[in-house]
Amino acid sequence: MSAAPVLAQSSPKGLEWCLRRNCSITPRQLLWLYASLCVVSGGLSGFFWWHGAPFVAGFSGLELLAVGVAFVCYARHAADRERLVFDGRVLSVEVELAGRVERLEFDRSSVRVDASAAEAGALVVLQARDRSIAIGRHLRPEHRRVLGREIQSALCGQWLGRGVASAV
Structure with a gap:
């Protein structure tokens, strides 16, 4: 023992x-992660929009909204x-x-x-x-x-x- x-x-x-709290990522790092996720997801949804699948952009927006809400909840309690x-x-x-x-x-x-x-x-x-x-x-x-x-x-x-x- x-x-x-x-x-x-x-x-x-x-x-x-x-x-x-034992936090593995700071709110600032979380913001950068979310921004990079938005850029990648926006690029992919723009690619699919260009090729005739506009609904991908809507689902991508919903996904980013859900992830953003989860990140805000995490960041509120990080400190x-x-x-x-x-x-x-x-x-x-x-x-x-x-x-x-x-x-x-x-x-x-x-x-x-x-x-x-x-x-x-x-x-x-x-x-x-x-x-x-x-x-x-x-x-x-x-x-x-x-x-x-x-x-x-x-x-x-x-x-x-x-x-x-x-x-x-």
Whole structure:
């Protein structure tokens, strides 16, 4: 069995967790791919139009529209991320999904980490009074438990770096 990863990084602001989607292509690269697909498809449909098959252009347009919609959906979520910063007093959580950013700040003494659901692969929930937020979307289910324990250890003042994660 391999050791569990340490997800936190030390930064000038304190302890930081930055969780991002694993995207194989950036939105800019996707735009270039779509443009080249349009050029090739347009050239082929123009060739068939010239040779007496005008319906190919219509089907080519529908195909490009469907692929374009799929690419836009992908590109909207390419920059999704979750960023947590703990400065010793306050845990700041910033979640970006499809361009919408949600920011919450939790006082160290009032935040509760519910990592029990993470044992079953669900998201880690941070709660304080009437506010809560679920995090860990971009982690494999088995690493969510590690995230919950790291946050809990940091909040309790027991952050030991690799020592916390290896106890999982």
